[in-house]
Amino acid sequence: MPPTGSAPTEPPPRIRLLGPIEVTGPAGPAVFTGNRQPALVGLLALGAPDTVSRTWLVDGLWGDEPPRTAVKTLHSHIARLRQALDDCGLVDLVHTNDSGYQLAIDPAAVDTHRFEREVRLARGELAEGADPAAVSRLHRALDLWRGDAFAGAEAYGWAAGELVRLEEVRLAALCDLWEGELRLGRHTVAVGELQRLLTRYPFHERLVGLALLALYRCGRTTDALNLYHLLRVHLREELGAEPGSELAVLYVQMLRRDPALDHHGPPTVPVTSPLTRPRPRPAELPGSVGHFIGRRAELAQLDAVVADPDVRVVVISGAAGMGKTALAVQWGHRAAADFPDGQVFLDLRGHDPAVAMPPAEALAHVLTSLDQPDRGSPADEPDRVGLYRSLTRDRRMLILADNAGTVAQILPLVPANTGTLLVVTSRHRLTALKTHHAVKVIDLDALRPDEALNLLDAVLGTQRLAREPDSAVRLVELCDRMPLALQIAAAKLTSRPMRDIADLTDELTTGERLDELSVEGDSRNLRAVFATTYEVLEPVTARVFRALGVHPGTTFGPHLAAAAADVAPTAARRALDELAAVHLVTEVANGRYRFHDLIRLYARECAHRGESEQVRADIVARILDWYLAIADAANKIVDRGRDRVRVVVGHPPATLPFRAEADQALSFLDGERDNLQPILTCAMDHGRPDVAWQMTYLVTGFFDSRGHWTQRIQLCRLGLAAARAAGDPVAEGLMGSGLGVAYLTTRRFDEALTTLNQALEVLRAQGDKRGEAHVRNNLAVTYASARRFAEAVDAYGQALALHLAEGNTLGVALTLSNLGDAYVRMGRADLALDHLSRALAASREIGNPRLEAAALGGLGQAHRDRGEWDLATARFHDALILRRQAGDRRYEAETLNNLGLTEFARQRFTSATERFLQSLALSRELADPHQEAIALAHLGRIALAAGEVTAAGEYLSRALAARELAPDPYEAAAIHRDLGQLAARAGRSPQARHHHELAVDLFRQVDAVAAASADAD
Secondary structure, eight states, X not given: OOOTTSOOOOOOOEEEOSSBOEEEETTEEOOOOTTHHHHHHHHHHHHTTSEEEHHHHHHHHHTTSOOTTHHHHHHHHHHHHHHHHHHTTOTTOEEEOSSEEEEOSOGGGBHHHHHHHHHHHHHHHHHTTOHHHHHHHHHHHHTTOOSSTTBTSOOOHHHHHHHHHHHHHHHHHHHHHHHHHHHTTOHHHHHXXXXXXXXXXXXXXXHXXXXXXXXXXXXXXXXXXXXXXXXXXXXXXXXXXXXXXXXXXXXXXXXHTOGGGSOOSSOSSOOOSTTTSOOOOOBOOOOOOTTOOOOHHHHHHHHHHHTOTTOOEEEEEEOTTSOHXXXXXXXXXXXXXXXXXXXXXXXXXXXXXXXXXXXXXXXXXXXXXXXXOGGGSOSSHHHHHHHHHHHHTXXXXXXXXXXXXXXXXXXXXXXXXXXSEEEEEESSOOGGGGGTSOEEEEEEOOOOHHHHHHHHHHHHOHHHHHHOHHHHHHHHHHTTTOHHHHHHHHHHHHTOTTOOHHHHHHHHHHSOHHHHSOOTTOSOOHHHHHHHHHTTSOHHHHHHHHHHHHOOSSEEOHHHHHHHHTOOHHHHHHHHHHHHHTTSSEEEETTEEEOOXXXXXXXXXXXXXXXXXXXXXXXXXXXXXXXXXXXXXXHHHHOTTOOOOOOOOSSOOSSOSSOSSHHHHHHHHHHHHHHHHHHHHHHHHTTOHHHHHHHHHHTHHHHHHHOOHHHHHHHHHHHHHXXXXXXXXXXXXXXXXXXHHHHHHTTOHHHHHHHHHHHHHHHHHTTOHHHHHHHHHHHHHHHHHTTOHHHHHHHHHHHHXXXXXXXXXXXXXXXXHHHHHHHHHTTOHHHHHHHHHHHHHHHHHHTOHHHHHHHHHHHHHHHHHTTOHHHHHHHHHHHHHHHHHHTOHHHHHHHHHHHHHHHHHTXXXXXXXXXXXXXXXXXXXXXXXXXXXXXXXHHHHHHHHTTOHHHHHHHHHHHHHHHTTSOOHHHHHHHHHHHHHHHHHTTOHHHHHHHHHHHHHHHHHTTOHHHHHHHHO
16 A cells, blocks of 8 residues: 555556557556557657657558558558557657657667567676576566567568567577576476477577487487487478588587586586587787877767667778778777677788689688688588578677678678678778668778877877977878878888988978888888779779879869870769779769879879870870860850950860850869869970960959959969960960959059050050950059049040940940949949940840849949939849859859948848848858958948947958958058947047048048048048
């Protein structure tokens, strides 16, 4: 009786799956309708307390052929299940998560979980010799079974597999039970139960062995020998096999009446018969690699796999020299406790097909490690596979297969149970393995910079690195952060303790780096390691590899590979797939690849060894022609008015790598941007200055749209030098004009004006009126940007006259648009509207959306200055649409700033802030400090207007810092003016005065008299 006044204790919930499915709650048993509801609660209970995904529930309820409405039907079943559980007092037991459903119950309330826990504890007791306790526990565990699991309910897919596994655990527990009973001397009882079990499992060798031993100890030797012969006949007729070696030894012992088989009372040590001797526990892992550093993320991924019941195979994939084996071995030692039944190691030698270990030999190795010598194993591979799976079925083992070359080598080694884990290292990705099994792939790349330095520190010592920190960083990069290269470099330094690190970096920089990264007496030099992968490539793939070794750029795609190797694009794609699969190249974006630096050096060596000088020259010519043709095609899409170059190539590309759309062309050139300068340098080095200057001219439109001004200056300088080397004055003028505009984009007005005036003189001398008109337009833009408006209007007038005389409609539209922009800056919105309207009409007439967007943007500014907010916003939105369609991201950032400024003028601070933040993010992506500074300054002004002093100071200070990269006295003056106001509000008078004085001086520098006077006041 409970104490008076206390509530009666509710019985705990109980879920029984080992037989007909039953759920009992405080209000009694749950009542289910149909067989889906009990199956559903069974699936959830099997996964408890974890969430079971909807996908898994559908698979478990319907298998490979779920109904079209499976997910919807599942929701209905869940709802009815909740009602059934509520009715029996189990309220809120089923929880819904993002990925599926969870049965919020203690696993101990589920008989399957209790059963497996008791079996594990009993096995531990058996191993410790506590046989009576273990036998009692096993009886209790097996009493939980009331028939077949899930009796009366259907389970499919993973759930069906789980039921098979539970039955296997049950059978193993029965074997453990009767082995324990025999050790306690209970032979008579054991005989009857074991013979009953053999009617259900006639070929189960462990049960047969236990029955043999029980019969023998009961004095029924003849019955025992007959049972062995019966098994032997059945195995021969049904499977064509012989009983295993353990049974064969037991049979011989019975014939000899070996005293070891007799029971001698409760054993103080484990019985030494073949049935009860300890299992072999191989410990074959090599020693851990010295100075193993880093790889924390990869080690964590391996740790997570141990807890994942779905994954039995891990593939650690990476290039030669990346430390795959070191990682696998290091983790294997660290995780040894998770695999108490041992660790097997085998080197499959898959890097070389000539010496690769055949699957049958690999299986024989593992079976020998499990105390099954090959002479006692089945003769052919399928039977070996079956024996391997049987031996590992109820064990927790680690099989480490190093250096796999093919999926065929791995498939026979995949264990049948979830306790044994197969870890594979390979230079190949072994992608096809995923079509057979759930595989966790860990791609191993170079070490992180800090990890690479830590590796050097561990080998060389902290003091040595501290003496030359810069040289240590340089050494890390020269070794490409590749573990093998770093270990070789460290070994060379260790052998000479007095040698400076800088000395080795100098040798690696000026000498043959692959020669230097080798140690006498060690065959693991980088060249030899790379060669083992290269030498087994398909011929076409090897040809592509060599051709790409000649490519001077950093990344490449299949179209360039096809051009360089003179193969079809489909063949180039297949070759790159193969190179990526063996990690000779790395895919850095969809369809774009790169070499690791050391592999690039090796590819270049292969080209020099494997191709003649003429073939290498042809490869260079095809690469240069490809880039020139691609730049020409992109320019015709992006900036049709830039037509002063007529490209003629000897090797035109078979297909273009982009569709005939501006955004597609610009996106492709985004990926090639870092290759442009190396390509121009290569063209100059190979006597092709025409390619260098023409390419520079053709990619100018790309930089107009995408920014990256510093890189644009570098290219334009190369282009100007190339034009001069080609002895082409018109090209020199065009390149001078391009360089002047590049200086202008970085606000380097003086250099821009000097360079543009030089270009003007060259083109005037050649009588090139069209070129002269464009240079005068560029001069005018520079004057306007520097707020020298009188000179700007004069230069625009001269440019407009020349364009009209030449009949250059595009030039007229461009100049009108720019002149309108200048009038906006001058505060003459009325004049601006006239010129910009004419520019808009002209740009639409010639069908040039980039010029149309520029005119619309100018009109938006003019309307904003007139207080016509709606008109201004509409014009800016129209411009934004066109610029996004064309991929003009530089001008998109400018338009976003203008939209934000319009919203700011209307006191709409939230929407203004959103536009400025969008512009800020885009400007940083484009490395455009000018637009970045504008966005930051406007954000600071919004914060200032809102009284957010800290945020205002932060934004304005960052704007001033950005102005150092894009100097603009007028914009800098406005920032100082705002910082002065901020300091004045905070009562910091000296700082306020300082900023005001700087603002006045800067305004006066650009003749902004009104602004200077207002600030001085």
